[in-house]
Amino acid sequence: PPMIGWAVATGGISLSSLAMFAIVFLWTPPHFWSLALFMKEDYSNAGVPMLTVTHGRPATRRHILAYTLILAPVALATAFTSIGGPLYLVASLALNAVFIGGAVGILRRSEAQAEADGYHAEKRFFRFSLAYLFGHFTALLAEAALHSFNLGGW
DSSP: OHHHHHHHHHSSOOHHHHHHHHHHHHHHHHHHHHHHHHSHHHHHHHTOOOHHHHTOHHHHHHHHHHHHHHHHHHHHHGGGSTTOOHHHHHHHHHHHHHHHHHHHHHHHOOHHHHHHTTSHHHHHHHHHHHHHHHHHHHHHHHHHHHHHTTOOOO
16 A cells, blocks of 8 residues: 555655555564464464464464564664654664564463463564554654654654
């Protein structure tokens, strides 16, 4: 959606639209795989071949961390495009620190720990993933507002 909206509004594609696309694209796997960690049986019963069903929860936890580590520099680099700026950079640094910390936290959990507390950390990571994406795009919106008033930017 960000690339389509950008293309409609500007008539083309740019590094900024590619950055927004990349954020959504790389955010999607950790978001849905964290959901799959605590909904594995539902996916399995429905015959949906989610990573938790095909490769198990430990592999899913490793993949979540890997994608999160790839996502972070892409999200941070967006600060240095035409749509970014210092406000976005600060927001992205904070959001990525929490997101990476959450991914490391769920990687370190054993299946017994996760089952014992009802997958609490995995659910918390899933909920934060929503705030993560919302926070990035809200920061981009705030940067656009600052730029329109000529108050911010690099």
